[in-house]
Amino acid sequence: MSARPYSVLSLWPIVQRWKNLVLAAVALAAVVSAVVALLLPNIYKSTSVFYPTNPQTTDPDRFVTAEGNKLELGGRAEDIDRVLTIGTSMPAAEYIIKKHHLHKHYKVGDPGVEEADQAALDEFNANLDIVHNERDAIELTFQDKDKQLAAKIANDLVAVIDSLNQQLTLENRRRVLDLYRDRYTFLNREYSVTRQNLIAGRRRYGVFGMDRESRFLAKEIVETESALRRAEGEGNSAKAAGLRRALKALTTADGGNLLNLESYVQGTDSMSTLYARFNDLQGRLIGAKSAYESADLALKGRISSIYVVQKALPATRKAKPIRWLIVVSSVVITFALSVIVITLLELYRRNADRFQVAQPA
Incomplete structure (x- = not known):
């Protein structure tokens, strides 16, 4: 059928x-x-939203001047991957578990016991959710029975991510800062030596770099020589002798004048080289000092490697x-x-x- x-x-x-x-x-x-x-029990969720930044924009080796350097907000895949890796890493989890005494909170046993440590770590990871959303931001969510604790842990974990992210480039920053310090010290020493040489050369050759200095010297020589020729033509021997001595003082180094043609010609080439060297060192020294100060401020200031859009707040409603x-x-x-x-x-x-x-x- x-x-x-x-x-x-x-x-x-x-x-x-x-x-x-x-x-x-x-x-x-x-x-x-x-x-x-x-x-x-009621479970509450707290979420923090932040953008990772490119740490290269805050490295001293990227600083040239204090102007023109922009903090680039996230978007690079490697920056996002690095933040996600740090957020789910063992050191970050262990720090938060120890700081907030989560062994006691989760009732898994005493710290230091392998089973208790693993249980606390598993519970922590189960309550943590860190994802990359469609707007290239990082959403870090932590859930717990205590809504105040959930918000604190979420914010502390964001701070830990920022700190560990900065540590990745901290050693390199210190090395670069030392290089900037050495460069500034070297240029400052060379600048002082060149400045002393420049002062000594001015005193020796009488070339002080005043405006139209050579023009005034040439004018005095021409006028003195013209007056000498007129005195000789007039037969005024006394006046001619005085003008002859004045002309010698204007044209020879042993004539007694500080500013004279012989010394001026001899010193022009040397002084022009020293002037060029001095101006070059002065510009480089200013740039080196600016770069060193910017790098020092960047290292001491601990510029944040993330940009927090929304801090985690205690939830007003339970999630589950x-x-x-x-x-x-x-x-x-x-x-x-x-x-x-x-x-x-x-x-x-x-x-x-x-x-x-x-x-x-």
């Missing part, structure tokens, strides 16, 4: 016959799930459990399982009765 077909509508008479058992199972499931849902959903889900699942069980029982009974009828007397 062919098997009797069944449909969804044909289940209703079966449910009617077993309604007492089904109602009892559903009622029991409702009561048990309600009790369990009421016993479950959703108690009504637990009760409704338990009732629906229990009802569905009950229908399946009683349907299988009905099929078994019908097949058994059919088998007995088919047996010969």
Whole structure:
């Protein structure tokens, strides 16, 4: 004989016959799930949102002047991966567990015991969620029964990520700062030596770099020589002798004048070289000092490697459990399982009765 077909509508008479058992199972499931849902503690979530920055923009070796350097907000895949790795790393977790005494909070045992440490770490990782959202920001979420503690842990973990992220380049920053200090010291020493040489050269050659100094010297020589020629033409020997001595003083180094043509010509080449060297060192020294000060400030200031958009705040509502959903889900699942069980029982009974009828007397 062919098997009797069944449909969804044909289940209703079966449910009617077993309604007492089904109602009892559903009622029991409702009561048990309600009790369990009421016993479950409230869980609160706190979320902090931040952008990672490129640490190269805060490295001293990237500083040239105090102007023109911009802090680049996240977007680079390597910066995001680095922050995610640090956030889920063992050192960060151990620091937070120790700081907030999570062994005691999770009731897993005393710190230092391997099983207790592992249990606290597992519980911490289970409550932590750090993801990269679609807007290139990092969302760090921590959940706990204590909403104040959840917010504190989320903010502290963001601070730990920032600190560890800075440590990655801290040693390199110190080395670069030492290089900047050595460069500034060297240029400052060379600048002082060149300045002393420049002062000595001015005194020796009488070249002080005054405006139109050579023009004044040439004018005096021409005028003195012209006056000498007129005095000689007039036969004024006394005046001519005085003008001759004045002309010698203007043209020779041993004439007695500090500013004279011979010394000026001799000193012009040397002084021009010293002037060029002095000006070059002065510009480089100013740049080196600015770079060193910027690098020193960057290292001492500990520029943050992340940009926090939203700090974690204590939640105003619980995240879970959703108690009504637990009760409704338990009732629906229990009802569905009950229908399946009683349907299988009905099929078994019908097949058994059919088998007995088919047996010969």
